[in-house]
Every structure is written in structure tokens, then in C-alpha cells.
Amino acid sequence: MEAVESANANSKLLNVGLLLVATLVAAKLISSLIMPRSKKRLPPTVSAWPVLGGLIRFMKGPMVMLREEYPKLGSVFTLKLLNKNITFFIGPEVSAHFFKAPESDLSQQEVYQFNVPTFGPGVVFDVDYTIRQEQFRFFTEALRVNKLKGYVDQMVMEAEDYFSKWGDSGEVDLKYELEHLIILTASRCLLGEEVRNKLFDDVSALFHDLDNGMLPISVIFPYLPIPAHRRRDQARKKLAEIFANIIASRKQTGMTQNDLLQCFIDSKYKDGRPTTDTEVTGLLIAALFAGQHTSSITSTWSGAYLLCNPKYMAAVLNEQKNLVQKHGNKVDYDILSEMEVLYRCIKEALRLHPPLIMLLRSSHSDFSVKTREGVEYDIPKGHIVATSPAFANRLPHIYKDPDTFDPDRFASGREEDKAAGAFSYISFGGGRHGCLGEPFAYLQIKAIWSHLLRNFEMELISPFPEIDWNAMVVGVKGKVMVLYKRRALPLE
The missing domain is CATH 1.20.5 (Single alpha-helices involved in coiled-coils or other helix-helix interfaces)
Structure with a gap:
């Protein structure tokens, strides 16, 4: 039993x-x-030690990490960075969603909050998307062709005045000279005559403190009570006071100027509300930050490459000779627009050295991407999504000999930046958040270099410059020493 x-x-x-x-x-x-697809087809993950490994790899240099991981993991992969996941999209085949997605799906606001103490309250990343779009409309309207034509006249005047102070021959740090000229030009075109003629030294010093207050640590802890942040905040307050006085004076006297400041003063939101003094100041600071570094860095790289490449130096000089024969010594918006060879040289320098090496978004929804090999990955909500102009602009399957300075790659018949489709060239971003100041930057750089080419013979006497990877906006490391000699006869 x-x-x-x-x-x-x-x-x-x-x-x-x-x-x-x-x-x-x-x-x-x-x-x-x-199970949600995002659990089944997640991108491969960068190998790193637990907890701090991802941060260590990132802090050693994003470009180093990308160069190591792209050949192993492909065009989509994730880095675990403390409590965040950063998923990288490398190449045009996977970048369309990054550049074209609406703000409700991929947002700039969260990832660029570190700019708020510098730009100030009520502008750009301190406002919701609808207000930010209206403020970007103010930029667009201020950079229309009819406005740009007036800015070009000011650019040319500043260049002529600045280089008239050079001797018949001498030795200069080209990087230093171009940085200072571009600050002067930006002050006149963007901040106005009051600043350029009367307050330039004061405002330049304050902008210097603002600039130095944006450190790598500021990205993670923008309000950390350190001396650089305190100087930043004091400079921001003083700049607000200066511009409040200028705005009040213009409104009281009825005086207007052809500058970005006036455009922002006159701007109105869709509901009819005018901009406030605080908003005008913040938008001006944002504009100067966006343009000053990019233009000075790209001007310097363009010059360094031209001085080391006789073929392209001869080509841009020949273009200037033809324009002088056609138009005389006059330089205006339309003549700058004819400088196609110089344009391609600047564009190529910018391909090789985009000042912003990383672009970021915050994912608000799940989405999928497909690589050029046909592999599909699901990107979960909450990931930070990143792309790198500095890396993507040198992909060998898009650009032939990608590390070589070759402006002809953009010439008719080759157009390597278009052959692989949209977002093959992303030095100025693209899509919904493309750089609004791109036309202004090209005009400014062409105005400066057309003057230098027509009036001076130059020789690079220091080694070709290295890249300053430690800067927030990646630029030129050290001095760029040039021996110059004023042309005895005009270029003709």
C-alpha cells in the first residue's frame, strides 16, 4: 500500500x-x-569596465573611442556612460532619423541645458520648442539675402581697416590675427556700432569670461560653484546691463542700425509680443557663440591648407585675378558669391576640421534604424543619440582619400558629398537643426581671405598646425606663424 x-x-x-x-x-x-523589438535588436555595446569604464573611455577622447569601435561594431553602437546610454550613428545611411526627426521624438533641449547659464534665461534651450522655433525664425529673418548684403559691406570694411595696419612685410600668428579680426567683424555686424566703436574692449573682455566659463565639467555640472562659473555669471549680468542701455537708447532716439541687434529688437512673436531686453541679449550671445569660433577656426585651417598646397593656392589666386579683371577691386555680396574655388577650399577645410565634433539629441520614443549592410537596430526611448561630424566627414566609403585636402572633391562631376545621399557632409549639421549662420560664415571667411590673397604674399613658417582636442569647440592648437609681404602691384 x-x-x-x-x-x-x-x-x-x-x-x-x-x-x-x-x-x-x-x-x-x-x-x-x-517582447518589444527594442529588447531584441539593441545595438552592440562598447566594451568597458563596469560603472566607470564608459566614462573613462569617453573622457580619454570621443574621437579615440570612435576610431577604435567603428571598425569592430559598425555604424550603430552604444556606450554606457554612468546612468546614461549614448547611441552613436555614424554615416549618412543611419543618420536620416537623427537629422529629420521632430523635436517630440529627438530633442535638443535636455542635452544642451549646459548652455543656459551662458545664453541666459528665456532663450534657446531655456524655452519650450514652439518658442525656440520662433526665436530661430528671428535669426532666419536677420540673415536673409538683403540683410547679408549689408553685412558684407561691413565685413569688407573691417578687413581693409585691419590689414591696413600690417607693415610692408613681417611675421604674424595667423590664428591670433584672424581671431581678432573676426571678433571685430562680429561686433559690427551682430552687436552694433555702439559696441564696435565705444564698448569693444569692455564687451570683448566680458565675452572672454563667458567663453572661459564653458568647460568640459560645465556640460555635466553647469552650476558648479567654481571661479570660472562665477566669472561667467558676473559677465553675463554685466552684458545684460550694457545691452539694456543700448536698446533703451535706440528706442528713445528712434535710431536704427543694420545689425543683428536691431533685427532682434524689431522682432515679434506670432501673438504680437515684442522681444524683451533679456531675450535680445540672450539671442545676441547665442549668435556670437555660434559664429565666432566657427569662423575663426575655419579661417585659420583654410589658410594653413592653402599655404601648404601650391596647386590650390594657384587656383584661388587665379580666381581672384579673374574677378579683379571683371569687377576691379570691388568686393560685395554678389562678387563673393562668384568665388567658387575659394568656397570649395573653405568647405574642404571645414570637412576635415568641423569645430563641433559631436551633435546630441535625447530620444523621447522608440525607433529603428537600418545600416547600409541591412542590419536593423531598435533604439529605446531614453537613449542619448549622437553623431560626429569630425568622424563621419572622413568615412572612406564616401570620400576618396578622406584625410587628404582635396577641394576638387566638391567640384561638378565629382560632388562626393552628394553621391552617397543626404547627410554625407555634416559640418554645419543638417535637417531640422542645420546651422542658420552657414551663409554668414562663408561670406565672412571669403571676405577676409579674398583681401589677403589680393594684397599679400604669404608663407607658412611654423609646422602645419595640430588639432586642439581639449577645447570645447575643437580648433587649432598653438600658433600658426606666417611670413607675409605686401604685394608691390595689385593682383591682376
Whole structure:
């Protein structure tokens, strides 16, 4: 009897065990069917030590990490950075969603909050998307062709005045000279005559403190009570006071100027509300930050490459000779627009050295991407999504000999930046958040270099410059020493 009961008990246990196993198998099958795709096809992950490994790899240099991981992991991969996941998209095949997604899906606001103490309250990343779009409309309207034509006249005047102070021959740090000229030009075109003629030294010093208050640590802890942040905040307050006085004076006297400041003063939101003094100041600071570094850095790289490449130096000089024969010494918006060879040289320098090496978004929804090899990955909500102009602009399957300075790659018939489709060239970003100041930057750089080419013979006497990877806006490391000699006869 006991043996029978024992057998029954064992049989029941076996049945229960089999039922449990069957249940687990069924649950596994069901879960695999209903599991969100983002759990099934996540991008590969960068290998790193637990907890701090991702941060260490990132802090050693994003470009170093990208160069190591792209060949192993492909065009989409994730870096675990403390409590965040950063998913990188490398190349035009996977970047369309990054550049074209609406703000509700991929947002700039969260990832660029570190700019708020510098730009100030109520502008750009301190406002919701609808207000930010209206403020970007103010920029667009201020950079229309009819406005740009007036700015070009001011650019040319500043360049002529600045280089008139050079001697007949001499030795200069080209990087230093171009940085200072571009600050002067930006002050006149963007901040106005009051600043350029009366307050330039004061405002330049304050902008210097603002600039130095944006450190790598500021990205993570923008309000950390350190001396650089305190100087930043004091400079921001003083700049607000200066511009409040200028705005009040213009409104009281009815005086207007052809500058960005006036455009922002006159701007109105869709509901009819005019901009406030605080908003005008913040928008001006944002504009100067966006343009000053990019233009000075790209001007310097363009010059360094031209001075080391006789073929392209001869080509841009020949272009200037033809324009002088056609138009005389006059330089205006339309003539600058004819400088196609110089344009391609600047564009190529910018391909090789985009000042912003990383572009970031915050993902608000799940989405999928497909690589050029046909592999599909699901990107979960909450990931930070990143792309790198500095890396993507040198992909060998898009650009032939990608590390070589070759402006002809953009010439008609080759157009390597278009052959692989949209977002192959992303020095100025692209899509919904493309740089609004791109036309202004090209005009400014062409105005400066057309003057230098027409009036001076130059020779690079220091080694070709290195890249300053430690800067927030990646630029030129050290001095760029140039020997110059004023042309005895005009270029003709």
C-alpha cells in the first residue's frame, strides 16, 4: 500500500514538474513574441569596465573611442556612460532619423541645458520648442539675402581697416590675427556700432569670461560653484546691463542700425509680443557663440591648407585675378558669391576640421534604424543619440582619400558629398537643426581671405598646425606663424 502511495506521489511530482517546465517554456515563447523589438535588436555595446569604464573611455577622447569601435561594431553602437546610454550613428545611411526627426521624438533641449547659464534665461534651450522655433525664425529673418548684403559691406570694411595696419612685410600668428579680426567683424555686424566703436574692449573682455566659463565639467555640472562659473555669471549680468542701455537708447532716439541687434529688437512673436531686453541679449550671445569660433577656426585651417598646397593656392589666386579683371577691386555680396574655388577650399577645410565634433539629441520614443549592410537596430526611448561630424566627414566609403585636402572633391562631376545621399557632409549639421549662420560664415571667411590673397604674399613658417582636442569647440592648437609681404602691384 505504501509503495503504491509512494509511486502515486512520485507520479504527481513528475507531472507537476513537467507542467512547470511546460509553463516556463510557453512563457518564454510568448514573451519572445510580445517582447518589444527594442529588447531584441539593441545595438552592440562598447566594451568597458563596469560603472566607470564608459566614462573613462569617453573622457580619454570621443574621437579615440570612435576610431577604435567603428571598425569592430559598425555604424550603430552604444556606450554606457554612468546612468546614461549614448547611441552613436555614424554615416549618412543611419543618420536620416537623427537629422529629420521632430523635436517630440529627438530633442535638443535636455542635452544642451549646459548652455543656459551662458545664453541666459528665456532663450534657446531655456524655452519650450514652439518658442525656440520662433526665436530661430528671428535669426532666419536677420540673415536673409538683403540683410547679408549689408553685412558684407561691413565685413569688407573691417578687413581693409585691419590689414591696413600690417607693415610692408613681417611675421604674424595667423590664428591670433584672424581671431581678432573676426571678433571685430562680429561686433559690427551682430552687436552694433555702439559696441564696435565705444564698448569693444569692455564687451570683448566680458565675452572672454563667458567663453572661459564653458568647460568640459560645465556640460555635466553647469552650476558648479567654481571661479570660472562665477566669472561667467558676473559677465553675463554685466552684458545684460550694457545691452539694456543700448536698446533703451535706440528706442528713445528712434535710431536704427543694420545689425543683428536691431533685427532682434524689431522682432515679434506670432501673438504680437515684442522681444524683451533679456531675450535680445540672450539671442545676441547665442549668435556670437555660434559664429565666432566657427569662423575663426575655419579661417585659420583654410589658410594653413592653402599655404601648404601650391596647386590650390594657384587656383584661388587665379580666381581672384579673374574677378579683379571683371569687377576691379570691388568686393560685395554678389562678387563673393562668384568665388567658387575659394568656397570649395573653405568647405574642404571645414570637412576635415568641423569645430563641433559631436551633435546630441535625447530620444523621447522608440525607433529603428537600418545600416547600409541591412542590419536593423531598435533604439529605446531614453537613449542619448549622437553623431560626429569630425568622424563621419572622413568615412572612406564616401570620400576618396578622406584625410587628404582635396577641394576638387566638391567640384561638378565629382560632388562626393552628394553621391552617397543626404547627410554625407555634416559640418554645419543638417535637417531640422542645420546651422542658420552657414551663409554668414562663408561670406565672412571669403571676405577676409579674398583681401589677403589680393594684397599679400604669404608663407607658412611654423609646422602645419595640430588639432586642439581639449577645447570645447575643437580648433587649432598653438600658433600658426606666417611670413607675409605686401604685394608691390595689385593682383591682376
